[in-house]
Amino acid sequence: MPQLNVTGPNSSAEANLAARLALSATTTGGEVMSDVEFFDWLDDRRRRHSQEVRRTTFAELSGWHFAQDSGDLEHHSGRFFAVRGLRVSTDFGPVQEWRQPIIQQPEIGVLGMAVREMGGVLHCLVQAKSEPGNVNGVQLSPTVQATKSNYTRVHGGSAVPYLDCFRGPRARGHRVLADVLQSEQGSWFYCKRNRNMIVEVGPEVEAGEDFCWLTLRQMHMLLRYENLVSMDARTVLSCLPDWHHPSGPGADLLPDVAVRSWITAQQSEREVDAALMPLSKVEGDGWRLAEDRISHERGLFFSIVPVDVVSNRREVASWSQPLLQPHGTGVVAMVVRRIDGVPHCLVHARVEAGYLDVVELGPTVQCTPENYEHLPAGSRPRFLDLVSEARPEQVLFDTVLSEEGGRFLHAQIRYLIVAADDEGPTDVPRDYQWVSLRQLGELLKYSHYLNVQARTLVAALRTVPGIAGPDAGDALGGAAANGGEPRADHR
Amino acid sequence: MPQLNVTGPNSSAEANLAARLALSATTTGGEVMSDVEFFDWLDDRRRRHSQEVRRTTFAELSGWHFAQDSGDLEHHSGRFFAVRGLRVSTDFGPVQEWRQPIIQQPEIGVLGMAVREMGGVLHCLVQAKSEPGNVNGVQLSPTVQATKSNYTRVHGGSAVPYLDCFRGPRARGHRVLADVLQSEQGSWFYCKRNRNMIVEVGPEVEAGEDFCWLTLRQMHMLLRYENLVSMDARTVLSCLPDWHHPSGPGADLLPDVAVRSWITAQQSEREVDAALMPLSKVEGDGWRLAEDRISHERGLFFSIVPVDVVSNRREVASWSQPLLQPHGTGVVAMVVRRIDGVPHCLVHARVEAGYLDVVELGPTVQCTPENYEHLPAGSRPRFLDLVSEARPEQVLFDTVLSEEGGRFLHAQIRYLIVAADDEGPTDVPRDYQWVSLRQLGELLKYSHYLNVQARTLVAALRTVPGIAGPDAGDALGGAAANGGEPRADHR
Numbered sequence: 001m002p003q004l005n006v007t008g009p010n011s012s013a014e015a016n017l018a019a020r021l022a023l024s025a026t027t028t029g030g031e032v033m034s035d036v037e038f039f040d041w042l043d044d045r046r047r048r049h050s051q052e053v054r055r056t057t058f059a060e061l062s063g064w065h066f067a068q069d070s071g072d073l074e075h076h077s078g079r080f081f082a083v084r085g086l087r088v089s090t091d092f093g094p095v096q097e098w099r100q101p102i103i104q105q106p107e108i109g110v111l112g113m114a115v116r117e118m119g120g121v122l123h124c125l126v127q128a129k130s131e132p133g134n135v136n137g138v139q140l141s142p143t144v145q146a147t148k149s150n151y152t153r154v155h156g157g158s159a160v161p162y163l164d165c166f167r168g169p170r171a172r173g174h175r176v177l178a179d180v181l182q183s184e185q186g187s188w189f190y191c192k193r194n195r196n197m198i199v200e201v202g203p204e205v206e207a208g209e210d211f212c213w214l215t216l217r218q219m220h221m222l223l224r225y226e227n228l229v230s231m232d233a234r235t236v237l238s239c240l241p242d243w244h245h246p247s248g249p250g251a252d253l254l255p256d257v258a259v260r261s262w263i264t265a266q267q268s269e270r271e272v273d274a275a276l277m278p279l280s281k282v283e284g285d286g287w288r289l290a291e292d293r294i295s296h297e298r299g300l301f302f303s304i305v306p307v308d309v310v311s312n313r314r315e316v317a318s319w320s321q322p323l324l325q326p327h328g329t330g331v332v333a334m335v336v337r338r339i340d341g342v343p344h345c346l347v348h349a350r351v352e353a354g355y356l357d358v359v360e361l362g363p364t365v366q367c368t369p370e371n372y373e374h375l376p377a378g379s380r381p382r383f384l385d386l387v388s389e390a391r392p393e394q395v396l397f398d399t400v401l402s403e404e405g406g407r408f409l410h411a412q413i414r415y416l417i418v419a420a421d422d423e424g425p426t427d428v429p430r431d432y433q434w435v436s437l438r439q440l441g442e443l444l445k446y447s448h449y450l451n452v453q454a455r456t457l458v459a460a461l462r463t464v465p466g467i468a469g470p471d472a473g474d475a476l477g478g479a480a481a482n483g484g485e486p487r488a489d490h491r
Numbered sequence: 492m493p494q495l496n497v498t499g500p501n502s503s504a505e506a507n508l509a510a511r512l513a514l515s516a517t518t519t520g521g522e523v524m525s526d527v528e529f530f531d532w533l534d535d536r537r538r539r540h541s542q543e544v545r546r547t548t549f550a551e552l553s554g555w556h557f558a559q560d561s562g563d564l565e566h567h568s569g570r571f572f573a574v575r576g577l578r579v580s581t582d583f584g585p586v587q588e589w590r591q592p593i594i595q596q597p598e599i600g601v602l603g604m605a606v607r608e609m610g611g612v613l614h615c616l617v618q619a620k621s622e623p624g625n626v627n628g629v630q631l632s633p634t635v636q637a638t639k640s641n642y643t644r645v646h647g648g649s650a651v652p653y654l655d656c657f658r659g660p661r662a663r664g665h666r667v668l669a670d671v672l673q674s675e676q677g678s679w680f681y682c683k684r685n686r687n688m689i690v691e692v693g694p695e696v697e698a699g700e701d702f703c704w705l706t707l708r709q710m711h712m713l714l715r716y717e718n719l720v721s722m723d724a725r726t727v728l729s730c731l732p733d734w735h736h737p738s739g740p741g742a743d744l745l746p747d748v749a750v751r752s753w754i755t756a757q758q759s760e761r762e763v764d765a766a767l768m769p770l771s772k773v774e775g776d777g778w779r780l781a782e783d784r785i786s787h788e789r790g791l792f793f794s795i796v797p798v799d800v801v802s803n804r805r806e807v808a809s810w811s812q813p814l815l816q817p818h819g820t821g822v823v824a825m826v827v828r829r830i831d832g833v834p835h836c837l838v839h840a841r842v843e844a845g846y847l848d849v850v851e852l853g854p855t856v857q858c859t860p861e862n863y864e865h866l867p868a869g870s871r872p873r874f875l876d877l878v879s880e881a882r883p884e885q886v887l888f889d890t891v892l893s894e895e896g897g898r899f900l901h902a903q904i905r906y907l908i909v910a911a912d913d914e915g916p917t918d919v920p921r922d923y924q925w926v927s928l929r930q931l932g933e934l935l936k937y938s939h940y941l942n943v944q945a946r947t948l949v950a951a952l953r954t955v956p957g958i959a960g961p962d963a964g965d966a967l968g969g970a971a972a973n974g975g976e977p978r979a980d981h982r
Contacts, residue, residue, distance in 0.1 A: 108759040179752035195759045261670035268599040268686045356847055446937040
């Protein structure tokens with residue numbers, strides 16, 4: 001009867017957890033593996049993981065076919081995912097009606113990070129994992145990253161290690177630190193969501209081959225390296241309880257209810273009608289099917305490309321699959337400033353056709369500049385100039401990171417955090433709002449409030465020296481801008 | 492620049508609001524209109540609102556037609572709502588695959604309650620409103636109840652009174668107390684959601700004809716009358732901040748994160764594939780189109796029926812529309828008990844095909860018993876026996892209430908709150924969980940966690956004498972069961 005495990009008030013337990021997370025984020029010396037040892041280990045993993053990815057044609061794509069009635073690209077098992085058509089109409093924006101290919105993956109996957117106290121310091125169990133779409137083979141993934149097809153072994157692979165930590169964790173005596181469904185790219189996925197879980201485990205859980213224990217300080221340091229911490233690891237990290245502000249509302253610009261009210265207003269005002277349609281009907285609306293790709297006639301947006309993969313490290317040694325290859329490098333930036341001493345982010349109520357509920361909060365800027373070049377000047381993404389013209393001392397984070405390499409081919413985004421000048425833009429359009437970092441952490445406890453790009457930037461914000469401390473002398477403080485720890489040289 | 496209106500910490504403002512709500516829920520003597528005056532006023536409204544609802548045939552249904560390609564029942568404007576087909580498959584439950592008609596209404600409506608302090612006591616501005624589907628014509632609705640089609644006047648009606656209180660309320664100096672999208676019946680609506688708003692206004696807002704000011708105590712008293720407080724008023728009331736527990740987590744059975752984790756697990760484990768399909772393809776799968784109804788061959792579930800309406804009180808004097816007529820009276824019950832002195836509800840992680848995200852929390856029991864009679868005995872709804880065999884002193888609330896009369900014809904549900912015997916059922920199935928009343932209030936700040944039936948019961952729970960006070964001497968306390976205020980004689 002686990003239901004009767006009465007616990008005391010949450011608040012002291014929460015404060016205690018916050019202190020433990022803060023220690024893991026700051027301490028040096030208590031790591032299971034030193035920074036130097038980690039990079040040696042990573043090099044070793046990279047040498048041992050050989051993976052070959054080869055472009056192929058749809059005709060030769062083993063296990064996949066275009067369905068006869070719809071033209072949708074599907075796996076013969078009916079599982080994994082499918083590439084279908086989407087028809088969208090909206091009542092705003094420069095383009096109000098379009099069709100596009102989109103990935104549908106109805107299964108909910110588990111992205112699970114195990115954490116364990118070792119030598120008095122919390123460590124995360126990360127995995128060196130290669131994905132066919134990664135620019136560099138191996139990246140750092142969460143402990144578990146599995147779709148239902150993986151763990152029910154539709155593909156006949158081996159068991160997913162550590163999955164048991166995330167199935168009925170409370171019954172196993174593990175403590176759940178976060179567990180929430182979150183969306184993924186709404187322009188590329190139709191209603192995709194994954195279960196983001198963080199579970200504290202005991203000494204019975206040890207690091208197997210390809211796994212290692214890292215403190216939060218180490219995770220934050222590595223997040224500043226190009227294409228190293230995977231999208232899945234970043235979204236899970238963002239769902240960690242906000243250890244900077246464990247004690248409730250502070251002096252935020254808006255009360256929590258007003259932030260929620262603004263989100264609700266944005267959701268209510270935007271009308272988006274998005275419905276799946278046969279992929280064959282998307283053709284002719286700017287999209288072309290060739291033998292080795294589905295792509296847009298103007299070379300914009302993305303292509304769907306078939307690949308063959310041979311790996312010595314995955315559950316299955318070789319397979320074929322389509323990948324979505326975005327064109328151009330995205331720019332995703334959060335503009336931040338202190339308001340009355342409290343760090344706030346300028347978030348955007350963003351509509352993407354694949355979101356479950358029309359609007360999610362995105363970063364200040366999220367775009368692929370090339371996709372706007374054919375549109376009139378007024379359609380240029382707002383605040384992009386502010387970001388691209390920022391002086392070096394305003395740039396608190398600037399790293400190229402990869403999106404999910406299991407679905408996307410070489411999808412790289414330049415993630416930036418930019419401190420607003422002086423007072424920053426205050427008279428912002430209705431679909432933008434200053435929301436405190438604490439409030440973003442609150443929203444992250446619930447599903448479908450922050451989009452996946454904003455989640456990466458919430459994780460990245462925690463790497464900015466002193467962002468959450470008192471308002472003097474940190475990177476956002478102006479006087480001491482770019483002070484604190486030296487920035488990792490990640491180029 | 493309303494963004495720069497820096498406010499102090501929320502917490503003292505929240506505590507102050509809680510005290511004002513508590514006063515409104517308990518005080519007698521400070522009402523703008525006494526209870527007796529209210530019933531006179533209501534009688535007067537009922538006399539003045541004449542409404543005639545007449546069943547008709549689809550052929551004679553003015554302004555509506557069956558679309559040629561799909562057979563869907565649509566309005567000629569393309570607005571309002573449509574009756575379409577839905578194809579559902581799931582991996583659990585006694586019936587795993589079916590088709591059914593369903594109402595699609597993509598527009599997000601506003602359900603708004605204005606509250607105002609009068610004589611030192613908060614009052615709600617309610618409206619006496621008749622709806623074609625109501626069993627009794629006039630019920631008490633929120634201040635505003637409007638779809639976008641209403642307020643953009645697609646039907647050419649008059650302006651919606653008080654709508655301005657709910658459009659940009661902060662800019663008008665009004666205080667938002669709640670503002671959240673919530674779902675409605677997932678078996679009857681496809682992804683329907685409405686904006687539930689509560690806004691505190693100033694003395695410039697006065698009660699017009701058909702409107703009156705009532706305290707929370709009066710609302711609670713009236714909620715115990717049959718078919719008086721409308722579904723829309725109930726769902727809005729449930730979103731009021733929980734004034735009993737303004738100060739954060741208490742001694743709940745599970746920490747908040749564990750409750751959210753249980754919900755996430757339920758969402759992840761259930762696979763539901765629900766997609767709209769042409770209504771014409773639903774026919775033959777148990778559903779029959781006759782000239783005056785679409786109904787199930789076994790007489791189960793519901794029918795879609797066309798009606799003509801003549802009203803002297805609506806924006807438009809006469810119109811036609813289809814309504815959904817459920818068969819049988821639903822039974823919806825929450826089993827409650829104190830755990831270590833804290834009131835908890837036994838909620839059910841409920842799947843309905845029309846929910847946006849697979850699962851929402853419903854009451855302990857939610858069913859129409861007749862719909863289960865043709866299924867094997869093991870399929871009888873769980874906990875229904877516990878509810879129907881409850882002794883009178885266990886029954887803390889028992890009232891027949893109507894669902895939304897603008898869409899449903901004579902849809903009545905018997906709502907019950909039942910105090911569990913002694914310790915109550917503790918070894919509950921995995922899809923049930925004891926969640927405290929405070930935790931339900933927290934979840935209600937966010938979209939799509941509590942279903943519409945559970946929201947009615949959260950509002951109803953607040954009418955139970957002493958439910959939120961200390962654990963001695965209230966209706967849940969055992970010794971003083973059914974004590975406190977005399978129950979209204981509502982039969």
